Amino acid sequence: MTTTSYQSRNQVRFIDLFCGIGGFRHAITHVARSYGLEPTCVFSSDIDKACQEAYSSNFGEIPHGDITKIKEDDVPAHDVLLAGFPCQPFSIIGQMRGFEDTRGTLFFDIARILSEKKPAAFVLENVKLLAGHDKGQTLLKIMQTLADLGYKAEYKVFNALDFGLPQKRERIWIVGMRADKPIHWPEGALPMKPLSAVLEKNVPSKFYASEHIRNKRLSRMKPTKETTIWHENKAGNISALPYSCALRAGASYNYLLVNGERRLTPREMLRLQGFPDSHKIVSSDSQTRKQAGNSLPVNVAKAVIASLFESLFGVPTVDENLACDKQLSLLEPKSIYNERTETKKRRKIQASVSTK
Numbered sequence: 001m002t003t004t005s006y007q008s009r010n011q012v013r014f015i016d017l018f019c020g021i022g023g024f025r026h027a028i029t030h031v032a033r034s035y036g037l038e039p040t041c042v043f044s045s046d047i048d049k050a051c052q053e054a055y056s057s058n059f060g061e062i063p064h065g066d067i068t069k070i071k072e073d074d075v076p077a078h079d080v081l082l083a084g085f086p087c088q089p090f091s092i093i094g095q096m097r098g099f100e101d102t103r104g105t106l107f108f109d110i111a112r113i114l115s116e117k118k119p120a121a122f123v124l125e126n127v128k129l130l131a132g133h134d135k136g137q138t139l140l141k142i143m144q145t146l147a148d149l150g151y152k153a154e155y156k157v158f159n160a161l162d163f164g165l166p167q168k169r170e171r172i173w174i175v176g177m178r179a180d181k182p183i184h185w186p187e188g189a190l191p192m193k194p195l196s197a198v199l200e201k202n203v204p205s206k207f208y209a210s211e212h213i214r215n216k217r218l219s220r221m222k223p224t225k226e227t228t229i230w231h232e233n234k235a236g237n238i239s240a241l242p243y244s245c246a247l248r249a250g251a252s253y254n255y256l257l258v259n260g261e262r263r264l265t266p267r268e269m270l271r272l273q274g275f276p277d278s279h280k281i282v283s284s285d286s287q288t289r290k291q292a293g294n295s296l297p298v299n300v301a302k303a304v305i306a307s308l309f310e311s312l313f314g315v316p317t318v319d320e321n322l323a324c325d326k327q328l329s330l331l332e333p334k335s336i337y338n339e340r341t342e343t344k345k346r347r348k349i350q351a352s353v354s355t356k
């Protein structure tokens with residue numbers, strides 16, 4: 001994607017692999033438009049039927065299915081490859097030597113498309129665990145493979161809490177470019193939205209936990225004055241925090257409870273991941289819960305893609321003096337940040353116990 005080609009086409013073509021419900025697509029659409037480029041998705045793929053339906057209701061196209069069954073030369077030419085790939089390969093990838101050796105893993109499917117189509121850049125997202133798996137060997141193999149394919153690639157771990165979302169979600173982001181230019185990264189210094197900007201009012205009774213569960217929580221945690229999300233860890237300990245712990249697709253039903261009494265609604269879960277309210281919810285509550293837990297924090301994806309565009313094209317014309325995190329906050333509706341509290345301060349707030 002040379003400056004001339006994107007300027008002459010006025011378009012950025014991308015592919016959305018393991019697309020889920022389209023977290024990456026929301027992000028690149030937002031960023032490309034801030035650069036005056038038309039975001040054009042030329043290929044998407046997800047094996048899950050409910051995700052395909054949700055994606056098609058929101059973006060007007062049904063993603064292709066199993067990527068392992070799609071030949072790389074059937075994937076159209078594109079400028080940017082996006083992939084929030086599942087963590088399935090970790091157990092086996094560590095011992096591998098090179099690209100060919102990654103066959104049978106879903107990372108191999110990303111690598112073979114990069115090798116064949118040679119897009120100008122890519123952004124990959126995965127769980128933080130990837131960084132430490134097999135004493136770093138797994139990530140090393142991935143980075144070596146990307147370098148062997150002709151990419152300058154770097155990675156960073158970011159927490160969604162540092163990008164305006166009240167969700168503690170740490171993920172690894174791997175960015176690569178064919179051009180030998182410095183890779184820019186966002187600062188991650190946006191203030192966290194308060195929970196009140198995310199939570200719905202008049203939540204239907206079906207979201208309330210049973211009296212038994214509520215009493216169980218109350219036996220281990222006192223009600224708090226401010227709104228909190230109660231998180232139950234594996235050991236059964238409860239913490240009440242002014243933000244949510246990471247949404248998880250397979251977590252128990254009552255793993256996160258608002259004020260210790262009710263589950264999050266599908267819309268609240270999508271908001272915690274930074275999805276706009278214009279994103280249509282078409283799946284059942286339990287499917288949407290799984291989709292939101294599997295998805296990515298759109299705000300972080302926006303900031304990482306904005307930094308990638310900055311690396312490729314320089315800063316957009318919005319305001320040349322602003323870092324991209326700040327530009328993104330300017331593009332958000334102002335009201336969201338009315339109750340600004342610095343994220344670091346909020347994180348330290350020990351929820352005070354109610355005297356009522």
Ligand SMILES: C[S@@+](CC[C@H](N)C(=O)[O-])C[C@H]1O[C@@H](n2cnc3c(N)ncnc32)[C@H](O)[C@@H]1O
Nearest residue numbers: 018019020021022023046047048066067084295
């Ligand atoms: C971690 S989620 C990514 C979600 C996505 N980033 C989003 O914003 O919703 C991984 C996705 O990979 C899909 N997947 C798993 N195996 C696949 C395969 N062989 N081919 C295509 N998609 C697959 C899953 O259905 C799941 O939606």
